[in-house]
Amino acid sequence: xxxxxxxxxxxxxxxxxxxxxxxxxxxxxxxxxxxxxxxxxxxxxxxxxxxxxxxxxxxxxxxxxxxxxxxxxxxxxxxxxxxxxxxxxxxxxxxxxxxxxxxxxxxxxxxxxxxxxxxxxxxxxxxxxxxxxxxxxxxxxxxxxxxxxxxxxxxxxxxxxxxxxxxxxxxxxxxxxxxxxxxxxxxxxxxxxxxxxxxxxxxxxxxxxxxxxxxxxxxxxxxxxxxxxxxxxxxxxxxxxxxxxxxxxxxxxxxxxxxxxxxxxxxxxxxxxxxxxxxxxxxxxx
Amino acid sequence: xxxxxxxxxxxxxxxxxxxxxxxxxxxxxxxxxxxxxxxxxxxxxxxxxxxxxxxxxxxxxxxxxxxxxxxxxxxxxxxxxxxxxxxxxxxxxxxxxxxxxxxxxxxxxxxxxxxxxxxxxxxxxxxxxxxxxxxxxxxxxxxxxxxxxxxxxxxxxxxxxxxxxxxxxxxxxxxxxxxxxxxxxxxxxxxxxxxxxxxxxxxxxxxxxxxxxxxxxxxxxxxxxxxxxxxxxxxxxxxxxxxxxxxxxxxxxxxxxxxxxxxxxxxxxxxxxxxxxxxxxxxxxx
Numbered sequence: 001x002x003x004x005x006x007x008x009x010x011x012x013x014x015x016x017x018x019x020x021x022x023x024x025x026x027x028x029x030x031x032x033x034x035x036x037x038x039x040x041x042x043x044x045x046x047x048x049x050x051x052x053x054x055x056x057x058x059x060x061x062x063x064x065x066x067x068x069x070x071x072x073x074x075x076x077x078x079x080x081x082x083x084x085x086x087x088x089x090x091x092x093x094x095x096x097x098x099x100x101x102x103x104x105x106x107x108x109x110x111x112x113x114x115x116x117x118x119x120x121x122x123x124x125x126x127x128x129x130x131x132x133x134x135x136x137x138x139x140x141x142x143x144x145x146x147x148x149x150x151x152x153x154x155x156x157x158x159x160x161x162x163x164x165x166x167x168x169x170x171x172x173x174x175x176x177x178x179x180x181x182x183x184x185x186x187x188x189x190x191x192x193x194x195x196x197x198x199x200x201x202x203x204x205x206x207x208x209x210x211x212x213x214x215x216x217x218x219x220x221x222x223x224x225x226x227x228x229x230x231x232x233x234x235x236x237x238x239x240x241x242x243x244x245x246x247x248x249x250x251x252x253x254x255x256x257x258x259x260x261x262x263x264x265x266x267x268x269x270x271x272x273x274x275x276x277x278x279x280x281x282x283x284x285x286x
Numbered sequence: 287x288x289x290x291x292x293x294x295x296x297x298x299x300x301x302x303x304x305x306x307x308x309x310x311x312x313x314x315x316x317x318x319x320x321x322x323x324x325x326x327x328x329x330x331x332x333x334x335x336x337x338x339x340x341x342x343x344x345x346x347x348x349x350x351x352x353x354x355x356x357x358x359x360x361x362x363x364x365x366x367x368x369x370x371x372x373x374x375x376x377x378x379x380x381x382x383x384x385x386x387x388x389x390x391x392x393x394x395x396x397x398x399x400x401x402x403x404x405x406x407x408x409x410x411x412x413x414x415x416x417x418x419x420x421x422x423x424x425x426x427x428x429x430x431x432x433x434x435x436x437x438x439x440x441x442x443x444x445x446x447x448x449x450x451x452x453x454x455x456x457x458x459x460x461x462x463x464x465x466x467x468x469x470x471x472x473x474x475x476x477x478x479x480x481x482x483x484x485x486x487x488x489x490x491x492x493x494x495x496x497x498x499x500x501x502x503x504x505x506x507x508x509x510x511x512x513x514x515x516x517x518x519x520x521x522x523x524x525x526x527x528x529x530x531x532x533x534x535x536x537x538x539x540x541x542x543x544x545x546x547x548x549x550x551x552x553x554x555x556x557x558x559x560x561x562x563x564x565x566x567x568x569x570x571x572x
Contacts, residue, residue, distance in 0.1 A: 014506050180500075214462075226509070227509050
């Protein structure tokens with residue numbers, strides 16, 4: 001379950017608007033029950049946009065076969081679209097360098113939790129932004145972030161400034177809105193903003209005005225702000241997966257999961273996700 | 287005279303805020319009257335941030351010696367910071383490709399008029415945005431742009447859409463504000479926005495909210511939006527100048543100038559510039 005499921009209901013994005021009655025599209029890991037094509041065999045574990053349903057009929061072009069030996073939670077999370085979004089967003093879009101101060105919003109989420117750890121492993125100083133004191137504590141204690149800012153607790157600009165005394169070199173944006181505006185005002189010269197999501201707006205009827213400082217601060221500080229989708233980087237997937245698996249194996253990278261049991265819990269899982277109850281990837285086992 | 291002169295009065299930018307009583311900083315072409323250092327000789331023509339004054343005392347690090355044989359108007363304009371901003375912004379930041387649809391705001395200005403022509407010469411379809419029917423006519427008739435949109439005449443989004451039926455691949459932004467918001471909504475996938483200036487805000491007391499669609503549209507369309515200053519590309523200056531001089535020599539590139547005579551006219555020249563009376567670079571001869 002991903003915040004994007006909600007975004008698709010709002011209007012046309014990189015796909016047509018999702019309308020009442022449509023199958024809700026979504027990334028899933030499935031098992032092949034029956035196949036009439038070569039390359040797909042009964043029992044294969046596959047990944048694809050199978051949608052929110054018990055069974056999917058697909059063509060071989062719709063899915064890729066995955067390694068059965070890997071945990072399903074990894075296939076659906078850290079080694080799936082969210083983990084890869086984090087990896088490519090940090091390394092290919094934000095282009096972090098060791099000793100950078102890196103800020104990640106929705107740092108407790110599926111993408112954010114991996115993105116923040118990718119930056120830590122890369123030698124950066126990492127600040128997470130999340131909602132709630134407990135989640136922030138978890139970010140520093142469990143994921144090893146250098147600091148965390150609770151955006152619900154106070155003034156996110158002042159709180160972020162207090163822990164980014166040398167400014168921000170790279171900002172991984174999952175939220176847009178006030179957190180983006182705060183980060184923008186703290187960016188260093190030649191800073192980079194990787195725009196991955198805009199979850200602060202997915203529950204709104206209409207897009208809000210953008211953050212103050214666009215384009216003024218972008219010019220003054222020569223900031224690059226770049227949106228991306230994970231699919232833009234799929235040509236680099238195998239090398240990315242190799243690195244992520246290595247980090248998982250050595251324990252450097254944790255892959256937190258919020259597992260929900262039962263298909264009927266899926267709508268609730270999305271609502272909870274948007275309310276921020278999860279730590280890590282929300283997934284439903286059916 | 288540049289819009290940046292006004293921006294510096296608003297607050298801290300890449301330089302400290304300009305305060306009443308300060309020398310107004312500004313780019314100028316000067317002649318060496320007296321020198322006590324080697325490499326600078328009486329009669330040399332130099333370029334530098336000499337400021338709004340009749341005489342400047344500088345160190346050799348503050349200026350570079352220019353070619354006496356070149357017209358002063360070219361040195362102060364198309365071969366100076368504004369022409370180079372246009373050149374680097376188009377080629378290094380917007381990274382235009384032949385057949386791109388390219389939009390330029392403030393297309394009648396010092397930077398915009400060169401930027402638009404650089405894109406034309408590079409094989410792009412170029413649309414200029416400017417204020418007033420006459421200026422728009424001049425853009426198509428004199429500078430050879432494919433279309434021009436008068437942002438004062440109607441709804442800039444609809445008018446821009448009508449002449450960019452295949453969307454916008456690259457947008458060279460000199461204005462920010464409503465024109466940026468309109469362009470953003472028309473960007474194609476993997477479009478690029480080069481943020482050069484923000485002249486729509488230089489006369490405001492406080493920065494406005496940013497354009498709607500940041501960051502939402504950046505993600506959905508994977509748009510890159512990047513601020514730059516010409517000085518970031520000075521290491522490429524000599525090759526850029528060679529190309530610009532060639533284009534000037536062949537007549538492919540025109541270097542429009544709005545020349546004002548007399549030092550006392552300088553404040554008025556800036557006011558007129560911000561009101562958009564000029565076509566091309568505003569310069570004062572003293």
